[in-house]
Amino acid sequence: xxxxxxxxxxxxxxxxxxxxxxxxxxxxxxxxxxxxxxxxxxxxxxxxxxxxxxxxxxxxxxxxxxxxxxxxxxxxxxxxxxxxxxxxxxxxxxxxxxxxxxxxxxxxxxxxxxxxxxxxxxxxxxxxxxxxxxxxxxxxxxxxxxxxxxxxxxxxxxxxxxxxxxxxxxxxxxxxxxxxxxxxxxxxxxxxxxxxxxxxxxxxxxxxxxxxxxxxxxxxxxxxxxxxxxxxxxxxxxxxxxxxxxxxxxxxxxxxxxxxxxxxxxxxxxxxxxxxxxxxxxxxxxxxxxxxxxxxxxxxxxxxxxxxxxxxxxxxxxxx
Amino acid sequence: xxxxxxxxxxxxxxxxxxxxxxxxxxxxxxxxxxxxxxxxxxxxxxxxxxxxxxxxxxxxxxxxxxxxxxxxxxxxxxxxxxxxxxxxxxxxxxxxxxxxxxxxxxxxxxxxxxxxxxxxxxxxxxxxxxxxxxxxxxxxxxxxxxxxxxxxxxxxxxxxxxxxxxxxxxxxxxxxxxxxxxxxxxxxxxxxxxxxxxxxxxxxxxxxxxxxxxxxxx
Numbered sequence: 001x002x003x004x005x006x007x008x009x010x011x012x013x014x015x016x017x018x019x020x021x022x023x024x025x026x027x028x029x030x031x032x033x034x035x036x037x038x039x040x041x042x043x044x045x046x047x048x049x050x051x052x053x054x055x056x057x058x059x060x061x062x063x064x065x066x067x068x069x070x071x072x073x074x075x076x077x078x079x080x081x082x083x084x085x086x087x088x089x090x091x092x093x094x095x096x097x098x099x100x101x102x103x104x105x106x107x108x109x110x111x112x113x114x115x116x117x118x119x120x121x122x123x124x125x126x127x128x129x130x131x132x133x134x135x136x137x138x139x140x141x142x143x144x145x146x147x148x149x150x151x152x153x154x155x156x157x158x159x160x161x162x163x164x165x166x167x168x169x170x171x172x173x174x175x176x177x178x179x180x181x182x183x184x185x186x187x188x189x190x191x192x193x194x195x196x197x198x199x200x201x202x203x204x205x206x207x208x209x210x211x212x213x214x215x216x217x218x219x220x221x222x223x224x225x226x227x228x229x230x231x232x233x234x235x236x237x238x239x240x241x242x243x244x245x246x247x248x249x250x251x252x253x254x255x256x257x258x259x260x261x262x263x264x265x266x267x268x269x270x271x272x273x274x275x276x277x278x279x280x281x282x283x284x285x286x287x288x289x290x291x292x293x294x295x296x297x298x299x300x301x302x303x304x305x306x307x308x309x310x311x312x313x314x315x316x317x318x319x320x
Numbered sequence: 321x322x323x324x325x326x327x328x329x330x331x332x333x334x335x336x337x338x339x340x341x342x343x344x345x346x347x348x349x350x351x352x353x354x355x356x357x358x359x360x361x362x363x364x365x366x367x368x369x370x371x372x373x374x375x376x377x378x379x380x381x382x383x384x385x386x387x388x389x390x391x392x393x394x395x396x397x398x399x400x401x402x403x404x405x406x407x408x409x410x411x412x413x414x415x416x417x418x419x420x421x422x423x424x425x426x427x428x429x430x431x432x433x434x435x436x437x438x439x440x441x442x443x444x445x446x447x448x449x450x451x452x453x454x455x456x457x458x459x460x461x462x463x464x465x466x467x468x469x470x471x472x473x474x475x476x477x478x479x480x481x482x483x484x485x486x487x488x489x490x491x492x493x494x495x496x497x498x499x500x501x502x503x504x505x506x507x508x509x510x511x512x513x514x515x516x517x518x519x520x521x522x523x524x525x526x527x528x529x530x531x532x533x534x535x536x537x538x
Contacts, residue, residue, distance in 0.1 A: 111460050185342075187436040190460030213342030213437025215464030 033067040037102035039129035044100040054083040061128035075122035106222040113190030115141035120197025146170040227251035252306035270308035284313025326508040337363040341439030348378040352443030353401035445472035450515035479516035
């Protein structure tokens with residue numbers, strides 16, 4: 001994604017749907033319709049603040065067949081680096097925002113015989129769009145949605161309207177939790193499981209599914225985690241011939257972008273592999289935080305995902 | 321004039337036990353049963369309790385209609401793993417069949433109720449593997465869940481692209497379609513959905529001019 005491909009949208013509605021989640025409606029500035037997308041897609045919202053630029057990915061939760069606007073849900077993160085606070089505190093109806101075109105890294109498998117959807121908290125958003133497709137299809141599905149307490153169950157009326165009893169709720173405060181073993185050991189052949197939510201939930205589902213003999217090709221997950229913080233370091237971009245300072249709370253990718261150097265990206269969460277960049281030299285340690293590179297790749301010390309990974313080093317030279 | 325080097329031609333490898341699987345479903349025909357016996361031994365030593373979650377559906381060698389395998393072991397090698405050998409293993413279930421359609425009917429019924437975590441093993445002639453794979457595909461089983469080893473005749477199922485009839489047990493490079501009567505060149509172009517190789521009219525441009533017919537799929 002390069003900046004040239006962003007589009008301008010107007011915030012046409014904002015609703016506080018839970019104590020932590022705001023629901024935004026984004027409409028085309030010049031009228032007409034938004035670009036088409038498929039269930040599971042996300043956009044990247046570009047937030048320009050006086051001090052820095054944030055680019056945060058958010059799943060589209062609106063129905064894929066309705067393109068007069070996009071809808072996203074934003075959870076206020078306690079330890080926000082600024083992006084979610086900006087969306088919650090600064091964005092008002094009527095404001096204009098820049099977004100990158102939708103990209104889908106969390107699509108439903110087209111030949112699955114059953115879909116098992118598992119959401120934790122804000123992880124419900126991609127499934128909102130999926131349900132629109134599942135609703136009109138013939139493939140059986142069930143949605144297991146876990147939240148802290150009833151007041152945190154974002155979008156539940158809409159889910160019930162679409163999926164009825166196929167939505168099963170779990171409230172932490174009532175001591176309810178998903179029976180992962182029971183659920184994953186009793187699914188018919190040809191089931192695909194999709195999980196979106198906190199890292200712990202994703203790990204639990206993927207590990208349990210593997211223990212039950214599920215092949216990885218039937219296990220799908222998505223998580224938009226904020227880039228981890230770390231020590232400040234300097235990086236030299238060999239082709240652009242610029243030195244970039246990476247502060248502790250800014251990602252390598254964001255720091256490079258702040259210097260006007262474009263790096264192709266899609267997910268900004270260490271999953272898709274799109275921003276993979278060649279490391280030409282490193283005197284120190286690369287801190288790989290992505291889920292894309294294999295351990296063998298990481299050991300080679302010649303490539304990095306700047307969206308989430310950092311370095312603890314005296315010097316780092318990238319092929320950019 | 322055999323057309324080779326086509327990527328859709330399936331490639332099989334010797335069966336290995338997949339101990340990550342929770343349930344094991346095995347199909348064997350003829351000499352393929354020897355491979356199943358080998359993989360069951362492997363499974364037993366890696367995870368003894370796995371045999372109690374293993375179902376085997378087989379057609380014994382002596383009942384199998386296929387002639388002696390070219391690629392199989394020589395006649396003096398250990399017999400073709402008779403059903404009795406399987407019965408002694410403490411499997412969850414052993415079913416012995418005399419024909420492929422009945423075995424496949426039961427296979428389909430088992431897939432209907434099978435759970436995620438099932439691994440499928442198929443061993444036997446290529447056409448038998450293809451028919452089993454065709455059904456497995458309908459249940460969204462993919463390459464991570466299926467293993468197959470080719471043992472036995474290379475006779476092909478050939479799909480006539482002109483009249484859409486499949487001719488069975490084809491051993492020659494050129495065959496006459498059993499339905500429309502066209503002379504078909506048997507290509508390596510394989511359809512997993514049809515479990516058959518494509519047959520295209522060999523003398524379409526010069527009627528009657530056909531290359532020499534040779535037995536190539538023994």
